[in-house]
Amino acid sequence: MVHKVIVETTINGDPVELLCEPRQSLLEVLRDELDLTGSKEGCLTGDCGACTVIVDGRAVCSCLMLGAEAAGKHITTVEGLANGATLHVLQQKFLEHASLQCGICTPGFLMSAKALLDHNPNPTEGEIRYALAGNLCRCTGYDKIVKAVVDAARHGVGASQHGKVPTESTAEVTRDILEREKR
Amino acid sequence: MHAINYESPKTIDEAVKLLAAHGEKARPLSGGTDLLIQLRAGTRRPDFVVDIKHIADLCKISFSAQHGLSLGAAVPCLEIHENPHLRRHYPGLTEAAHLIGSLQIQSRATVGGNLCNGSPAADTTPALIALGAMARIAGPGGERTVPVEGFCLSPGRTVLKPGELLVEFQIPAPAKYSSDAYLRFIPRNEMDIAVVGVGVALTLDPANDHVVAARIALGAVGPTPIFATQAVQALVGKKLDDAAIANAGTLAIAAATPIDDMRGTAEYRRHVVGVLTRRALAIAATRAKASA
Ligand code: FES
Ligand code: FES
Secondary structure (H helix, E strand, O other): OOOOOEEEEEEEOEEEEEOOOOOOOOOHHHHHHHHOOOOOOOOOOOOOOOOOOEEEEEEEEEEOOHHHHHHEEEEOOHHHHHEEEEEOHHHHHHHHHOOOHHHHHHHOOHOOOOHHHHHHHOOHHHHHHOOOOOOOOOOOHHHHHHHHHHHHHOOHHHHHHOOOOOHHHHHHHHHHHHHHHHO | OOOEEEEEOOOOOHHHHHHHHHHHHEEEOOOOOOOOHHHHHOOOOOOOOEOOOOOOOHHHEEOOOOEEEEOOOOEHHHHHHHHHHHHOOOHHHHHHOOOOOOHHEEEEEEEEHHOOOOOOOOOHHHHHHHOEEEEEEEOOOEEEEEHHHHHHEEEEEEEOOOOEEEEEEEOOOOOOOOOEEEEEEEEOOOOOOOOEEEEEEEEEEOOOOOOEEEEEEEEEOOOOOOOOOHHHHHHHEEOOOHHHHHHHHHHHHHHHHOOOEEOOOOHHHHHHHHHHHHHHHHHHHHHHHHHO
């Protein structure tokens, strides 16, 4: 007889209480129970990084963590990056540098990059490449992604700051990217 | 994934009781970076998963220059790598912890889990053996301590009996003029499983460069990590010159029992054991001299 577990956690700043099966990964809980479908499922083996979220300040693969293990933790998902219609500087720079094509890897790259910049606001390019080594992209090529993160760092994204108020066109792209992350 | 029960005991006693009550049906959950994959693949099918990360003692690093290091079995690799004392006194161990998978993996994966998973290619195990680490185990019958080189029995199997829990590693205080190093060969820059891994620890006599103490351990070249005792015996008491280093490399090769697989042939692995042993000895020697 398997007991469901009640998990009290904090997701994107909001306290959340949820009921899940112990066998459900954090990724499944986010996507299937909470409808936070920004985090993507790629490999389910910790190789691709598409499921990356930030747990207590560290990037982790949400496919390799049980939902039950989220109890008492602070979790940030890609949905927690933008502030309303205002994109996080990293999201903005990914758009400007065309750092995404199909976009399935993007939420993971954004979260790995955010975890890096939160710890180290002025990383070298080498440090950026190292921090992104656990994220795979099959379309874009890594240079554009790395350039976006270099640029975001240059624009002083310290710990969890957001970009400037967007222009109208940015707001449209914002809606676009938010839509895309939902899928 | 099949249905499981999740328990998160707060004390070692509680955890041991749970593990003992469910025997083979229970499996401790540390970082989960191996276990969750095994659960999904069905290669391990426990009914009870016992999360050990709520036990304070298992999540602790305590270091003193006098007493050495107690490293909780559930401390994540990234925390080990970021610890300034550990980086200074046990650079080989922190290096090994920082080589495992991506940062996402290092945020969760633990040295205790790496050992208990029982892979011959575990990166942190040769580093622990080189340091002379002892594994403290709690069980229904009380506690026991096992040297890390005696912990793994065969791929995926360890000395842990049903009901037993790896609690911490006890690592001796760094002697004067001592240091360690871990080197791993993989065919790419990052994110792969060792073709060969070599951990080395050395204590030198600064007056004449003689080896006071040494330990060498090999990974991925046998069914379990290997403690290369003959290579060590040949070094102790000798001056650490090129000839002594070359000889230790040759004896390390003799201790390896590799197989051919997709990562490399046995012959190639033997060659790499020699190369990495020589390099790791040179690095550890440089560090030992700089440590004073
Ligand atoms: S889905 Fe988690 S790492 Fe690929
Ligand atoms: S944009 Fe398609 S995988 Fe990265």
